[in-house]
Amino acid sequence: MIKSLLLSLLSISITIAWGQPPTRSVIKSGKFFDSEKKQFLSNQFIVVEGNKIIYVGPSADNYRAKSQFIDLSNSTVIPGLVDSHTHLLFMQKSGTPFESDLIEHSDGDRLLRGSSIAKSFLEAGITTVKDLGNSGQYLDITLKKAIDKNWVWGPRMLVSGPIISPPNGQFGKLAYLHKSLPAKEYTIVRSVDEARSAVKEHQINGVDIIKICATNDNGLVLSPEQMRAIVEVAHQNGLKVTAHATYDEIIRDAVEAGVDGVEHGYGVSDSTLQLMAKKGTYLVPTDGTYDGYKGIVDLAKSNMSDQDIKQFVATSKDRLLRAVRAGVRIVYGSDLYLYTPRAIGLEAKNTLVSYAEAGLPVSDVLQIGTYNAALAVGKQAMFGVLKEGALADIVAFDGDLEKDFANVLYHKVYFVMKDGVIYKGASK
Known part of the structure; x- marks a missing residue:
């Protein structure tokens, strides 16, 4: 009974290539939050392959070929x-x-x-x-x-x-x-x-x-x-x-x-x-x-x-x-x-x-x-961070989250990725 009710939701779900993230995505961030060090960085790149982050750093030239490029250079990017x-x-x-x-x-x-x-x-x-x-x-x-x-x-x-x-x-x-x-x-x-x-x-x-x-x-x-x-x-x-x-x-x-x-x-x-x-x-x-x-x-x-x-x-x-x-x-x-x-x-x-x-x-x-x-919960290597080996849970806000916290946090969610799958926001 319960399972049939849940299955019925499939007919109204918005499809987003369920469980099929691109082979590789290169994400360019504007303002980047390092949650471990508790600091904001500029112009960082995040490379996602499957459901994992495989690289974070100032240049992603080695990964650009055959990758989806996602431009978040006007956004504040944080872990989910x-x-x-x-x-x-x-x-x-x-x-x-x-x-x-x-x-x-x-x-x-x-x-x-x-x-x-x-x-x-x-x-x-x-x-x-x-x-x-x-x-x-x-x-x-x-x-x-x-x-x-x-x-x-x-x-x-x-x-x-x-x-x-x-x-x-x-x-x-x-x-x-x-x-x-x-x-x-x-x-x-x-x-x-x-x-x-x-x-x-x-x-x-x-x-x-x-x-x-x-x-x-x-x-x-x-x-x-x-x-x-x-x-x-x-x-x-x-x-x-x-x-x-x-x-x-x-x-x-x-x-x-x-x-x-x-x-x-x-x-x-x-x-x-x-x-x-x-x-x-x-x-x-x-x-x-x-x-x-x-x-x-x-x-x-x-x-x-x-x-x-x-x-x-x-x-x-x-x-x-x-x-x-x-x-x-x-x-x-x-x-x-x-x-x-x-x-x-x-x-x-x-x-x-x-x-x-x-x-x-x-x-x-x-x-x-x-x-x-x-x-x-002992999962700091899996989520809550943007670093190599972590799950690709990435959220971007349209604006400066550090300077206009409440307004941007509430109203400016631009991009949401969980496990390498995009649920909100356009790729470019």
């Missing part, structure tokens, strides 16, 4: 953006009950909608996402496979499967008829043995990362022993672990348990940030700007006040800057599952703008959105 906190299969209106989406939409609905959201992310220049649950029982793996098979357009997906959580998941008080929803959306654990088994089940089902909900809105938490067991089994199987954790005590418990990353971290103390820096635990600040939140709240006709939005933005900014000062590695993640007035992939970049508005230099922000995100 990497959004490390998405929920492509879940959507909610601001201020509505968490369970509404699951009650109103079937698995098929969520997959079809998710394919549209995935396309929006790719067209915005986000070529890789880390999708962290709220995707039923492994619907994220189904969507990932559909993208990998070129049935639908979308970014490369690294997926967590159902979030491993204490009882009730992230739901509030549920009506009796809906008491079964947490088990359909999460992997619920009540003991150390169940925690170990949950990781093994996820590994068998083919996840790329383990996501835990260290605490939920009902005050229930995973114990330090449960979190340590999850980390131990995950690491034994080559999987990293990231934790939804929002207040200091549970963040510290998760860090001491050995998680690789912390999502949100709103109430984190300076001492816990110092511990994170010491242990190499990364932080994904899922922040936004006042304008971004205001648009979402107004669209939903939510009763959140302007003052509440301003206060949330201010405390988020303070947490981000304290983390940077402590030496914590910052990783971009939008956590955008709310209906937005703009295309959702476009709106997901609001988080990057929020980092810039907080005072981080554009070069830092771009490294956070590319190299740091790849480094967090």
Whole structure:
């Protein structure tokens, strides 16, 4: 049933020589961002063969024969953006009950909608996402496979499967008829043995990362022993672990348990940030700007006040800057599952703008959105970089991204290549 729904999308897909990139492409960049060194360079060439970058440098004369030439000399060229906190299969209106989406939409609905959201992310220049649950029982793996098979357009997906959580998941008080929803959306654990088994089940089902909900809105938490067991089994199987954790005590418990990353971290103390820096635990600040939140709240006709939005933005900014000062590695993640007035992939970049508005230099922000995100999952040689041997994920903006960051980031995406295939922009 699900597969037939996805296959039906083929009839409306725009063909772009699926899976058949040119044998070789020579790309001339204008302003070129080196994400490893965090610096902009001028007049660099990128040579792509198949789905890989085979050369980056100031001259490509040796490669011009029998190559497609792509002139991006008026553009800022960066690695494809990497959004490390998405929920492509879940959507909610601001201020509505968490369970509404699951009650109103079937698995098929969520997959079809998710394919549209995935396309929006790719067209915005986000070529890789880390999708962290709220995707039923492994619907994220189904969507990932559909993208990998070129049935639908979308970014490369690294997926967590159902979030491993204490009882009730992230739901509030549920009506009796809906008491079964947490088990359909999460992997619920009540003991150390169940925690170990949950990781093994996820590994068998083919996840790329383990996501835990260290605490939920009902005050229930995973114990330090449960979190340590999850980390131990995950690491034994080559999987990293990231934790939804929002207040200091549970963040510290998760860090001491050995998680690789912390999502949100709103109430984190300076001492816990110092511990994170010491242990190499990364932080994904899922922040936004006042304008971004205001648009979402107004669209939903939510009763959140302007003052509440301003206060949330201010405390988020303070947490981000304290983390940077402590030496914590910052990783971009939008956590955008709310209906937005703009295309959702476009709106997901609001988080990057929020980092810039907080005072981080554009070069830092771009490294956070590319190299740091790849480094967090141990894939820094594959994506998030423009260098020999990396996958050919290349995005170009029409204009100077360094000097006019928000405007160019939002409105000037000119060229998108993923795995050597052009999804947006003309070759010359």
